[in-house]
Amino acid sequence: MAFHNLYGGTYTLLTSTLKKFGIETTLIPLTADDEEVRRAFRPNTKLLFGETIGNPGVEVLDIQRAASLAHEAGVPLFVDNTFATPYLCRPIEHGADIVIHSATKYLDGHATSLGGFIVDSGRFNWENGKFPHLTEEDPNYHGLSYTRAFGAKAFAVKARAVFLRDFGTTLSPFNAFLINLGTETLHLRMQRHSENALAIAKALQKNPQVEWVRYPLLPESSTYELTQKYLPLGGSGIISFGIKGNWQVSKEFINKLQLASLVVHVGDLRTHVLHPASMTHRQLSVEAQKKAGILENMIRLSVGIENVTDILKDLEQALHT
Ligand SMILES: Cc1ncc(COP(=O)(O)O)c(C=O)c1O
Structure with a gap:
């Protein structure tokens, strides 16, 4: 089950x-x-x-x-x-x-x-x-x-x-x-991933072109109380969000990104984006996608450990041009 x-x-x-x-x-x-x-x-x-x-x-x-x-x-x-x-x-x-x-x-x-x-x-x-x-x-x-x-x-x-x-x-x-080498810096990276992601989630929430944002540490999150209990040190680096408009608008946004790259991978030190409905969850039927919480305009952002200002600038230029 x-x-x-x-x-x-x-x-x-x-x-x-x-x-x-x-x-x-x-x-x-x-x-x-x-x-x-x-x-x-x-x-x-x-x-x-x-x-x-x-x-x-x-x-x-x-x-x-x-x-x-x-x-x-x-x-x-x-x-x-x-x-x-x-x-x-x-x-x-x-x-x-x-x-x-x-x-x-x-x-x-x-x-x-x-x-x-x-x-x-x-x-x-x-x-x-x-x-x-x-x-x-x-x-x-x-x-x-x-x-x-x-x-x-x-x-x-x-x-x-x-x-x-x-x-x-x-x-x-x-x-x-x-992998063993990687685990030796895990604590530093997870702190930075979490700090960067929280700052970016808050900035995306304020952006008028963004329809919705999900991140465990946003008070609006459906599981915010559970985040307090299970993730006291940070919410990790993954954000999902939707841009107003149809999927074409999201596609244009992704194509305009310069620092963040479009890859299926998630959870490494560089910032990545992907579109779950057409990539990681493509094999699911539309009905199954719905049940799994995959929306058509959902973008998954895996926030890296770069300078947060650089990541924000990149997202903003892609949202505004
Ligand atoms: C939550 C989660 N579990 C498992 C996997 C599978 O990982 P692997 O490709 O290392 O088998 C992934 C891959 O994206 C994942 O995101």
Whole structure:
């Protein structure tokens, strides 16, 4: 089961690719109340999944609530913490069981590497009868039971020993080196990304050509209170906003940008823009885009660590010419 406001690639993985492997996903709105969430769990549900900060709607997940609903149903909460990074939010401290990161984004921070992390809290009780693949004997390893042999490390060991080997999701050593270098400046970069993004979100709000702006730290944000709770050090670098007029107007704006570049990437030290409806979320139907909060005029801005005045000047010249 997953909250609906997901990165487009994750949405397609859950609703299409995994379906072909016999794994179905029930999508629920982030605004679903506790009863709606409870009703959506099925007897065979294995996990609840959400993004700390949704891509690209930048809504903040109530991790504690999601964790308690998942645990009530006997399943773990998985959180994609890519946009927040461990500097801004540590979901395990709020009850999440497994945290994943696309290290390709802020952790590397320089757009040099592809990689991902899985962080296992080691706290989830896999022995509640719902996870036989971790508790029952595995004939491929001479009858080993992962929970009996590895205890709190059962999930992490199986992920490495079986899935990493079988599916080939192995980080190249050079990318590991580069991502490690990146994490050494993560705290500095996330501070600057957050400061720059807040200043830009406020400036965009004041611009008469801008119809709407979403950023977790704007008081108008639908999840502003959750931002206070889960992101006390900053709101990260992603803003989404809409320009008045049709999509053609937004396209012209993007083409006029000089400092910010049009790329599908997000979360590195340079400022980027993209149009989710025609890029990251293009595979979704119009109906699915609506449910995921993707508006036709939505522009996603990944605010870099350049001088904020330079970024603002660039946005303003593109909005005004
Ligand atoms: C929130 C989020 N999760 C996961 C991913 C997938 O990352 P990767 O390309 O490193 O697999 C992305 C990519 O944009 C993302 O934005």
